Amino acid sequence: xxxxxxxxxxxxxxxxxxxxxxxxxxxxxxxxxxxxxxxxxxxxxxxxxxxxxxxxxxxxxxxxxxxxxxxxxxxxxxxxxxxxxxxxxxxxxxxxxxxxxxxxxxxxxxxxxxxxxxxxxxxxxxxxxxxxxxxxxxxxxxxxxxxxxxxxxxxxxxxxxxxxxxxxxxxxxxxxxxxxxxxxxxxxxxxxxxxxxxxxxxxxxxxxxxxxxxxxxxxxxxxxxxxxxxxxxxxxxxxxxxxxxxxxxxxxxxxxxxxxxxxxxxxxxxxxxxxxxxxxxx
DNA sequence: GAATATTCCTGAATGC
DNA sequence: TGCATTCAGGAATATT
Numbered sequence: 073x074x075x076x077x078x079x080x081x082x083x084x085x086x087x088x089x090x091x092x093x094x095x096x097x098x099x100x101x102x103x104x105x106x107x108x109x110x111x112x113x114x115x116x117x118x119x120x121x122x123x124x125x126x127x128x129x130x131x132x133x134x135x136x137x138x139x140x141x142x143x144x145x146x147x148x149x150x151x152x153x154x155x156x157x158x159x160x161x162x163x164x165x166x167x168x169x170x171x172x173x174x175x176x177x178x179x180x181x182x183x184x185x186x187x188x189x190x191x192x193x194x195x196x197x198x199x200x201x202x203x204x205x206x207x208x209x210x211x212x213x214x215x216x217x218x219x220x221x222x223x224x225x226x227x228x229x230x231x232x233x234x235x236x237x238x239x240x241x242x243x244x245x246x247x248x249x250x251x252x253x254x255x256x257x258x259x260x261x262x263x264x265x266x267x268x269x270x271x272x273x274x275x276x277x278x279x280x281x282x283x284x285x286x287x288x289x290x291x292x293x294x295x296x297x298x299x300x301x302x303x304x305x306x307x308x309x310x311x312x313x314x315x316x317x318x319x320x321x322x323x324x325x326x327x328x329x330x331x332x333x334x335x336x337x338x339x340x341x342x343x344x345x346x347x348x349x350x351x352x353x354x
Numbered sequence: 355g356a357a358t359a360t361t362c363c364t365g366a367a368t369g370c
Numbered sequence: 371t372g373c374a375t376t377c378a379g380g381a382a383t384a385t386t
Contacts, residue, residue: 073378073379073380075380105362105363131380159380159381160380161363161379161380162363162378162379162380163363163364163365163379178364195363196363196364196365197362197363197364197365197378197379198362198363198364199362199363199364199379199380199381200380201380235356235357236356236357237356237357237358241357244380244381246380253379253380254378254379254380342357342358343359343379344378344379344380345378345379
Protein backbone atom coordinates (compact mmCIF):
# COMPACT_ATOMS: atom_id res chain seq x y z
CA UNK A 73 0.00 0.00 0.00
CA UNK A 74 1.29 3.43 -0.87
CA UNK A 75 2.86 5.33 2.01
CA UNK A 76 5.27 8.25 1.99
CA UNK A 77 8.09 6.60 -0.04
CA UNK A 78 5.74 5.18 -2.66
CA UNK A 79 3.84 8.46 -2.98
CA UNK A 80 7.13 10.39 -3.22
CA UNK A 81 8.34 8.01 -5.96
CA UNK A 82 5.16 8.40 -7.98
CA UNK A 83 5.05 12.19 -7.55
CA UNK A 84 8.65 12.47 -8.78
CA UNK A 85 7.90 10.20 -11.74
CA UNK A 86 4.85 12.15 -12.80
CA UNK A 87 6.69 15.44 -12.31
CA UNK A 88 9.60 14.29 -14.52
CA UNK A 89 7.31 13.20 -17.33
CA UNK A 90 4.47 15.68 -17.28
CA UNK A 91 5.85 18.97 -16.01
CA UNK A 92 4.91 21.63 -18.53
CA UNK A 93 2.35 19.43 -20.26
CA UNK A 94 -1.23 20.61 -20.70
CA UNK A 95 -4.49 18.85 -19.90
CA UNK A 96 -6.55 18.77 -23.08
CA UNK A 97 -9.40 16.59 -21.95
CA UNK A 98 -10.39 14.93 -18.68
CA UNK A 99 -12.58 11.84 -18.35
CA UNK A 100 -13.90 10.58 -15.03
CA UNK A 101 -15.76 7.41 -14.07
CA UNK A 102 -19.23 7.40 -12.60
CA UNK A 103 -18.70 5.63 -9.28
CA UNK A 104 -19.60 7.57 -6.15
CA UNK A 105 -16.07 6.96 -4.84
CA UNK A 106 -13.26 8.00 -5.05
CA UNK A 107 -14.32 11.58 -5.79
CA UNK A 108 -14.07 14.22 -3.14
CA UNK A 109 -15.06 16.89 -5.63
CA UNK A 110 -17.83 15.75 -8.04
CA UNK A 111 -16.20 14.24 -11.15
CA UNK A 112 -17.93 16.60 -13.58
CA UNK A 113 -16.57 19.61 -11.68
CA UNK A 114 -13.08 18.10 -11.62
CA UNK A 115 -13.13 17.48 -15.37
CA UNK A 116 -14.31 21.01 -16.09
CA UNK A 117 -11.73 22.46 -13.72
CA UNK A 118 -8.80 20.50 -15.13
CA UNK A 119 -9.27 21.02 -18.84
CA UNK A 120 -7.05 23.68 -20.37
CA UNK A 121 -4.64 23.90 -17.46
CA UNK A 122 -0.89 23.29 -17.62
CA UNK A 123 0.89 21.09 -15.09
CA UNK A 124 3.42 23.35 -13.38
CA UNK A 125 4.74 20.89 -10.82
CA UNK A 126 3.91 17.65 -9.08
CA UNK A 127 4.94 16.99 -5.50
CA UNK A 128 4.09 15.01 -2.39
CA UNK A 129 2.40 16.37 0.74
CA UNK A 130 1.93 13.67 3.38
CA UNK A 131 0.49 10.73 1.44
CA UNK A 132 -1.09 13.06 -1.14
CA UNK A 133 0.18 13.73 -4.65
CA UNK A 134 -0.42 17.38 -5.46
CA UNK A 135 -0.44 18.55 -9.09
CA UNK A 136 0.08 22.31 -9.25
CA UNK A 137 -1.85 23.69 -12.20
CA UNK A 138 -1.78 26.95 -14.14
CA UNK A 139 -4.68 29.31 -14.60
CA UNK A 140 -7.27 27.78 -16.88
CA UNK A 141 -6.65 29.37 -20.24
CA UNK A 142 -3.03 29.46 -21.22
CA UNK A 143 -0.48 31.72 -19.56
CA UNK A 144 1.21 29.20 -17.31
CA UNK A 145 1.95 31.27 -14.25
CA UNK A 146 5.22 31.11 -12.43
CA UNK A 147 5.19 28.83 -9.43
CA UNK A 148 5.98 31.60 -7.01
CA UNK A 149 2.78 33.39 -7.96
CA UNK A 150 0.85 30.70 -5.99
CA UNK A 151 -2.79 31.08 -5.11
CA UNK A 152 -3.88 31.83 -8.66
CA UNK A 153 -3.97 28.47 -10.36
CA UNK A 154 -5.47 25.22 -9.17
CA UNK A 155 -4.50 21.91 -7.63
CA UNK A 156 -5.44 18.34 -8.45
CA UNK A 157 -4.93 16.23 -5.36
CA UNK A 158 -4.59 12.46 -5.58
CA UNK A 159 -4.66 10.11 -2.60
CA UNK A 160 -3.96 6.49 -3.50
CA UNK A 161 -5.67 4.89 -0.51
CA UNK A 162 -4.80 1.20 -0.40
CA UNK A 163 -4.79 0.13 -4.01
CA UNK A 164 -4.65 3.34 -6.05
CA UNK A 165 -2.28 3.73 -9.00
CA UNK A 166 -1.33 6.81 -10.98
CA UNK A 167 0.23 5.92 -14.31
CA UNK A 168 1.62 7.84 -17.27
CA UNK A 169 0.63 5.93 -20.42
CA UNK A 170 0.01 6.31 -24.13
CA UNK A 171 -3.60 6.53 -25.36
CA UNK A 172 -3.40 3.12 -27.05
CA UNK A 173 -2.56 1.35 -23.78
CA UNK A 174 -5.60 -0.86 -23.00
CA UNK A 175 -7.77 0.63 -20.29
CA UNK A 176 -7.22 -1.27 -17.06
CA UNK A 177 -10.17 -2.35 -14.94
CA UNK A 178 -11.15 0.11 -12.21
CA UNK A 179 -9.85 3.14 -14.09
CA UNK A 180 -11.58 6.15 -12.55
CA UNK A 181 -9.79 9.05 -14.23
CA UNK A 182 -8.04 9.62 -17.52
CA UNK A 183 -6.36 12.93 -18.39
CA UNK A 184 -5.42 13.45 -22.04
CA UNK A 185 -2.38 15.68 -22.42
CA UNK A 186 -1.17 17.97 -25.17
CA UNK A 187 1.97 15.83 -25.59
CA UNK A 188 -0.23 12.89 -26.58
CA UNK A 189 0.28 11.01 -23.35
CA UNK A 190 -2.29 10.17 -20.69
CA UNK A 191 -2.32 10.28 -16.93
CA UNK A 192 -4.57 7.55 -15.54
CA UNK A 193 -5.84 6.81 -12.07
CA UNK A 194 -7.09 3.35 -11.17
CA UNK A 195 -8.16 1.98 -7.80
CA UNK A 196 -9.96 -1.37 -7.41
CA UNK A 197 -10.86 -0.86 -3.77
CA UNK A 198 -11.77 2.80 -4.18
CA UNK A 199 -10.20 3.88 -0.90
CA UNK A 200 -8.31 6.55 -2.82
CA UNK A 201 -9.52 10.12 -3.22
CA UNK A 202 -9.41 12.64 -6.06
CA UNK A 203 -9.91 16.28 -5.24
CA UNK A 204 -9.79 19.50 -7.25
CA UNK A 205 -9.13 22.95 -5.79
CA UNK A 206 -9.50 26.24 -7.58
CA UNK A 207 -7.00 28.41 -5.73
CA UNK A 208 -8.83 31.61 -6.61
CA UNK A 209 -11.61 30.36 -4.29
CA UNK A 210 -9.95 27.89 -1.91
CA UNK A 211 -6.77 27.82 0.12
CA UNK A 212 -3.97 25.55 -1.09
CA UNK A 213 -3.92 21.99 0.17
CA UNK A 214 -1.87 21.36 3.27
CA UNK A 215 -1.22 18.20 5.25
CA UNK A 216 -2.69 17.93 8.72
CA UNK A 217 0.47 16.72 10.40
CA UNK A 218 4.22 17.30 10.30
CA UNK A 219 6.36 15.75 7.58
CA UNK A 220 8.40 12.83 8.97
CA UNK A 221 11.39 13.78 6.81
CA UNK A 222 11.71 17.31 8.14
CA UNK A 223 10.16 17.23 11.62
CA UNK A 224 12.62 18.43 14.28
CA UNK A 225 13.46 16.64 17.52
CA UNK A 226 11.56 19.24 19.55
CA UNK A 227 8.48 19.07 17.33
CA UNK A 228 8.51 15.27 17.36
CA UNK A 229 8.70 15.14 21.15
CA UNK A 230 5.92 17.72 21.48
CA UNK A 231 3.67 15.60 19.26
CA UNK A 232 4.20 12.27 20.99
CA UNK A 233 4.91 12.96 24.65
CA UNK A 234 1.36 14.01 25.62
CA UNK A 235 -0.29 10.91 24.06
CA UNK A 236 -1.72 8.01 26.02
CA UNK A 237 -2.04 5.51 23.21
CA UNK A 238 0.29 2.87 21.76
CA UNK A 239 3.19 4.45 19.88
CA UNK A 240 2.22 2.40 16.82
CA UNK A 241 -1.26 3.96 16.82
CA UNK A 242 0.23 7.42 17.30
CA UNK A 243 2.57 6.96 14.33
CA UNK A 244 -0.41 6.08 12.12
CA UNK A 245 -2.30 9.23 13.15
CA UNK A 246 -1.98 11.52 10.14
CA UNK A 247 -2.82 14.57 12.24
CA UNK A 248 0.45 14.10 14.12
CA UNK A 249 2.71 12.94 11.28
CA UNK A 250 1.57 12.84 7.66
CA UNK A 251 2.85 9.99 5.56
CA UNK A 252 3.52 7.05 7.88
CA UNK A 253 1.44 3.92 7.26
CA UNK A 254 1.49 0.37 8.53
CA UNK A 255 4.70 -0.76 6.83
CA UNK A 256 6.94 2.09 7.92
CA UNK A 257 5.44 2.31 11.40
CA UNK A 258 6.42 -1.32 12.02
CA UNK A 259 9.81 -1.02 10.32
CA UNK A 260 10.82 2.18 12.14
CA UNK A 261 9.79 0.76 15.53
CA UNK A 262 11.93 -2.31 14.86
CA UNK A 263 14.93 -0.21 13.93
CA UNK A 264 14.41 1.94 17.02
CA UNK A 265 14.08 -1.16 19.24
CA UNK A 266 10.68 -0.10 20.59
CA UNK A 267 7.71 -2.45 21.08
CA UNK A 268 4.62 -1.19 19.22
CA UNK A 269 2.17 -1.43 22.18
CA UNK A 270 4.22 0.86 24.43
CA UNK A 271 2.40 4.06 25.25
CA UNK A 272 3.62 7.06 23.31
CA UNK A 273 3.82 9.27 26.41
CA UNK A 274 5.87 6.69 28.32
CA UNK A 275 8.77 6.72 25.88
CA UNK A 276 11.89 8.52 27.05
CA UNK A 277 13.19 11.53 25.13
CA UNK A 278 16.09 9.39 23.95
CA UNK A 279 13.72 6.70 22.66
CA UNK A 280 11.58 9.27 20.86
CA UNK A 281 14.64 10.79 19.25
CA UNK A 282 15.86 7.33 18.24
CA UNK A 283 12.46 6.67 16.70
CA UNK A 284 12.46 9.96 14.79
CA UNK A 285 15.88 9.19 13.33
CA UNK A 286 14.98 5.55 12.55
CA UNK A 287 11.80 6.67 10.83
CA UNK A 288 13.61 9.24 8.71
CA UNK A 289 16.33 6.76 7.82
CA UNK A 290 13.91 4.02 6.81
CA UNK A 291 11.78 6.40 4.74
CA UNK A 292 14.80 7.85 2.92
CA UNK A 293 16.17 4.37 2.26
CA UNK A 294 12.79 3.25 0.90
CA UNK A 295 12.59 6.29 -1.40
CA UNK A 296 16.03 5.41 -2.79
CA UNK A 297 14.72 1.91 -3.58
CA UNK A 298 11.53 3.18 -5.21
CA UNK A 299 9.24 2.19 -2.32
CA UNK A 300 7.86 -1.17 -1.20
CA UNK A 301 5.81 -3.35 -3.56
CA UNK A 302 3.82 -5.54 -1.20
CA UNK A 303 0.47 -5.93 -2.91
CA UNK A 304 0.32 -4.28 -6.28
CA UNK A 305 2.14 -0.99 -5.89
CA UNK A 306 3.94 0.35 -8.97
CA UNK A 307 5.39 3.77 -9.78
CA UNK A 308 4.21 6.19 -12.48
CA UNK A 309 5.76 3.95 -15.16
CA UNK A 310 4.29 0.75 -13.76
CA UNK A 311 7.61 -0.34 -12.23
CA UNK A 312 7.70 -2.10 -8.85
CA UNK A 313 9.77 -0.86 -5.90
CA UNK A 314 12.36 -2.89 -4.02
CA UNK A 315 12.16 -1.88 -0.38
CA UNK A 316 9.98 -4.91 0.48
CA UNK A 317 13.21 -6.92 0.24
CA UNK A 318 14.59 -4.87 3.14
CA UNK A 319 11.62 -5.34 5.46
CA UNK A 320 12.72 -6.63 8.85
CA UNK A 321 9.31 -7.30 10.42
CA UNK A 322 6.41 -6.25 8.18
CA UNK A 323 4.62 -9.36 6.86
CA UNK A 324 7.37 -11.60 8.24
CA UNK A 325 5.24 -13.30 10.92
CA UNK A 326 6.92 -16.47 12.16
CA UNK A 327 10.06 -15.89 10.11
CA UNK A 328 13.35 -15.48 11.98
CA UNK A 329 14.36 -11.93 12.96
CA UNK A 330 17.14 -10.77 10.66
CA UNK A 331 19.11 -9.60 13.71
CA UNK A 332 18.57 -12.32 16.37
CA UNK A 333 16.68 -15.18 14.65
CA UNK A 334 13.72 -14.96 17.09
CA UNK A 335 10.43 -15.59 15.21
CA UNK A 336 8.64 -12.35 14.35
CA UNK A 337 5.37 -11.83 16.26
CA UNK A 338 2.12 -10.46 14.90
CA UNK A 339 -0.51 -8.76 17.05
CA UNK A 340 -3.49 -6.53 16.35
CA UNK A 341 -3.02 -2.93 17.38
CA UNK A 342 -5.29 -0.02 16.50
CA UNK A 343 -7.05 -2.47 14.19
CA UNK A 344 -3.87 -3.04 12.20
CA UNK A 345 -1.67 -6.06 11.80
CA UNK A 346 1.44 -5.19 13.79
CA UNK A 347 4.75 -7.02 13.48
CA UNK A 348 7.71 -6.96 15.86
CA UNK A 349 10.60 -8.91 17.33
CA UNK A 350 10.09 -9.71 21.03
CA UNK A 351 13.85 -9.92 21.52
CA UNK A 352 15.04 -6.79 19.69
CA UNK A 353 12.12 -4.54 20.70
CA UNK A 354 11.56 -3.68 24.36
C1' DG B 355 -11.60 16.04 23.96
C1' DA B 356 -9.16 11.88 23.29
C1' DA B 357 -9.14 7.11 22.24
C1' DT B 358 -11.30 3.39 20.00
C1' DA B 359 -14.64 1.08 16.86
C1' DT B 360 -17.03 1.00 12.54
C1' DT B 361 -17.46 1.75 7.77
C1' DC B 362 -16.29 1.85 2.98
C1' DC B 363 -14.47 -1.73 -1.01
C1' DT B 364 -12.48 -5.68 -3.85
C1' DG B 365 -9.11 -9.31 -4.76
C1' DA B 366 -6.59 -12.94 -2.88
C1' DA B 367 -6.47 -16.68 0.11
C1' DT B 368 -8.80 -20.15 2.52
C1' DG B 369 -12.54 -23.56 3.66
C1' DC B 370 -15.86 -26.99 2.57
C1' DT C 371 -13.87 -27.61 -9.38
C1' DG C 372 -16.32 -23.97 -7.62
C1' DC C 373 -18.81 -21.28 -4.61
C1' DA C 374 -18.91 -18.93 -0.05
C1' DT C 375 -16.34 -16.88 3.60
C1' DT C 376 -12.59 -14.31 5.62
C1' DC C 377 -9.16 -10.91 5.67
C1' DA C 378 -6.28 -6.78 4.56
C1' DG C 379 -6.25 -1.62 5.68
C1' DG C 380 -6.31 4.63 5.12
C1' DA C 381 -8.98 7.70 6.86
C1' DA C 382 -13.61 9.71 7.63
C1' DT C 383 -17.21 9.18 10.74
C1' DA C 384 -19.48 7.33 14.84
C1' DT C 385 -19.24 5.78 19.44
C1' DT C 386 -17.35 5.20 24.01
